[in-house]
Amino acid sequence: AQSVTQLDSHVSVSEGTPVLLRCNYSSSYSPSLFWYVQHPNKGLQLLLKYTSAATLVKGINGFEAEFKKSETSFHLTKPSAHMSDAAEYFCVVRLGGQFYFGTGTSLTVIP
Amino acid sequence: GAGVSQTPSNKVTEKGKYVELRCDPISGHTALYWYRQSLGQGPEFLIYFQGTGAADDSGLPNDRFFAVRPEGSVSTLKIQRTERGDSAVYLCASSSPGQNNEQFFGPGTRLTVL
Known part of the structure; x- marks a missing residue:
C-alpha cells in the first residue's frame, strides 16, 4: 500500500507567484512527515519536518507546510516563488524505522 | 565528520564485475x-x-545485492555480477534514534555499468 502520494509530478509557476505542492499520506496513526528538496546534481536537503508539535511547520527558504489530519495531507507552500526554487521535491513519511518517499514533484519557475 | 560521506563519488564498471560502495554516516x-x-x-x-x-532488507532487488555494517558505523553496499540496469545513483542516509528525527543524506555514488 502506498504510504505517501504526491499528486502532481510537475508543477510550473511564474516567479513571484505562490507555490503549492501536494502530498497525501496513509497511516493509522500520526506519522512524522518531511519535505526534502533535490536540486539538479545535488544531494537531498531537508526543507522541513512535522513531528506533532505544531500543525503549521515553517522550513527553510520561506517554505511551510500544514499537517491536516482530517485530510491526511501535508501540502508544501511558499507565498512567492523564486527562480532558485526550481528543483525536485519529495514528501516523505516515517513509519517506525522506515522512511517512505513519494514519487516527487518537479517544480519549474518561469521568469 | 560534519555529514554523511560516500565513496567513490563516481564508479564506472563493466557488466559482470563486482563493486563495493561505501557509506560513512554521521x-x-x-x-x-x-x-x-x-x-x-x-x-x-x-x-x-x-x-x-x-x-x-526487503528493498534489495535480488541476491546480487548485499550490504554490511559490521561495527555499526561504516556500511558497504556490495553488488555482484553487475548488470546495465544497476546503473543509478546510490544514496546513503543516516538518522539518530527517535521517531521524529529526519534522515541526513550523503551526496551519493553514481554507478555506471557499461
Whole structure:
C-alpha cells in the first residue's frame, strides 16, 4: 500500500507567484512527515519536518507546510516563488524505522 | 565528520564485475539507509540498518545485492555480477534514534555499468 502520494509530478509557476505542492499520506496513526528538496546534481536537503508539535511547520527558504489530519495531507507552500526554487521535491513519511518517499514533484519557475 | 560521506563519488564498471560502495554516516547515528535513485525517479529503498543488523532488507532487488555494517558505523553496499540496469545513483542516509528525527543524506555514488 502506498504510504505517501504526491499528486502532481510537475508543477510550473511564474516567479513571484505562490507555490503549492501536494502530498497525501496513509497511516493509522500520526506519522512524522518531511519535505526534502533535490536540486539538479545535488544531494537531498531537508526543507522541513512535522513531528506533532505544531500543525503549521515553517522550513527553510520561506517554505511551510500544514499537517491536516482530517485530510491526511501535508501540502508544501511558499507565498512567492523564486527562480532558485526550481528543483525536485519529495514528501516523505516515517513509519517506525522506515522512511517512505513519494514519487516527487518537479517544480519549474518561469521568469 | 560534519555529514554523511560516500565513496567513490563516481564508479564506472563493466557488466559482470563486482563493486563495493561505501557509506560513512554521521557519528552517533544508529540507523543507516541505502537507496537507489534512477534518472527522473525518487529514491527507492534498498536496506536499513539499526546498529549492526539489517532491520529491513526487503528493498534489495535480488541476491546480487548485499550490504554490511559490521561495527555499526561504516556500511558497504556490495553488488555482484553487475548488470546495465544497476546503473543509478546510490544514496546513503543516516538518522539518530527517535521517531521524529529526519534522515541526513550523503551526496551519493553514481554507478555506471557499461
